[in-house]
Amino acid sequence: MENRQYEALCILHPHLDEEAVTTAITKFEDTIKNLGGSIEKLEKQGRKKLAYTVKKVDNGYFFLSYFNLGPNKITDLKETCRLSEPMLRHFIARKVG
Secondary structure, eight states: OOOEEEEEEEEEOTTOOHHHHHHHHHHHHHHHHHTTOEEEEEEEEEEEEEEEEETTEEEEEEEEEEEEEOGGGHHHHHHHHHHOTTEEEEEEEEOOO
């Protein structure tokens, strides 16, 4: 099956230092590559205040990723993000247009 374009907005726990943030982002990229996808672009957006409290924290480290991946592998990526301890929240959507 042909890879499709997706984008993911991920929020990491605010208590992570720069090394831990880099490690978490690298793990996210490696997961996509191991599933047969490729990263087009990754934007580190830094620490930002959340609109509402999530898991007793009110800010987090945001990064936005654009990538290609097979549609049958998205469930595996979402499960990996869900189980990732540094990941506070994630949102993955198919890129249209």
